[in-house]
Amino acid sequence: MVRAGAGIVYAALFIGSLLFGVVPTAVFASVMSVLCCYEFYRIMRLDGKVPNEFVGLVASVLFPLSVLVDPVWLTVINFLLVLLLGLWYVKNPRTRIADVAVTAFGAIYTGYMLSAIVLLREAIPGLEGALLSIGVCASLWLSDSFAYMVGSRFGKHKMVPKISPKKSWEGFFGGLLGSVVVWIIIWWTGLYEINLWFSILCGVVVSIMGVFGDLLESRIKRGVGVKDSGNLIPGHGGMLDRSDSLIVGVITAYLMLHLGGVL
Numbered sequence: 001m002v003r004a005g006a007g008i009v010y011a012a013l014f015i016g017s018l019l020f021g022v023v024p025t026a027v028f029a030s031v032m033s034v035l036c037c038y039e040f041y042r043i044m045r046l047d048g049k050v051p052n053e054f055v056g057l058v059a060s061v062l063f064p065l066s067v068l069v070d071p072v073w074l075t076v077i078n079f080l081l082v083l084l085l086g087l088w089y090v091k092n093p094r095t096r097i098a099d100v101a102v103t104a105f106g107a108i109y110t111g112y113m114l115s116a117i118v119l120l121r122e123a124i125p126g127l128e129g130a131l132l133s134i135g136v137c138a139s140l141w142l143s144d145s146f147a148y149m150v151g152s153r154f155g156k157h158k159m160v161p162k163i164s165p166k167k168s169w170e171g172f173f174g175g176l177l178g179s180v181v182v183w184i185i186i187w188w189t190g191l192y193e194i195n196l197w198f199s200i201l202c203g204v205v206v207s208i209m210g211v212f213g214d215l216l217e218s219r220i221k222r223g224v225g226v227k228d229s230g231n232l233i234p235g236h237g238g239m240l241d242r243s244d245s246l247i248v249g250v251i252t253a254y255l256m257l258h259l260g261g262v263l
Helices: 003-019 022-046 053-066 072-091 097-123 126-154 171-187 196-224 239-259
Strands: 159-160 164-168
Touching: 003 022, 003 126, 022 053, 022 097, 022 196, 053 072, 053 097, 053 159, 072 097, 072 196, 097 126, 097 239, 126 164, 126 171, 126 239, 159 164, 159 171, 159 239, 164 171, 171 196, 196 239
Parallel strands: none
Antiparallel strands: none
């Protein structure tokens, strides 16, 4: 019940920000980014790394907000991030290149990648844009849910037991089905210039990339020996645990829709 309640609150806040417009979406994505980035740096500190948290966290906040000004600012912030970390490395002889790399990766992995939520919401104005953004996120959430339900009941063949022991191939294909169902609904609404086969392709690819995002975060945690990235969301762990599939899945959807001429 606690897990379900926390998940409902998270989803309500997320969907509410998408419905209320680009600015609330950017603010929500920025909060998600900085929380995810903070948890990532916490994990890295346990592994003996010393990230420059001030620079990294500021970048993670600014990435989603910068889309409100102009998407070109994503490149500007990336440049400034590398420049500042380079100056930090040159100035401080005790700083290791691993600390610089971890700092940069944390900000890009969270802030830059989650900026795709804002880019997607901004691409189509009004309610249609909100519904498409919700649909993309829902496809990843339903993929996770279907994977869990199918894997719990029928899962026998493990995918990557050393990284994520509970994931099975049966659950993986169940997740694909859940994602494709949502993308078919997106096509069925007739609100967007997208054909059925491209919708199915998007559903499959986005689901696969969402699983990759989940495995990537699991690999990061197992490399350090922690179960959860944090305890912010009861029953779910940290914000990074909750957002791992979105981090990779949403930017994949945005790129596919953009390159496919839908946006």
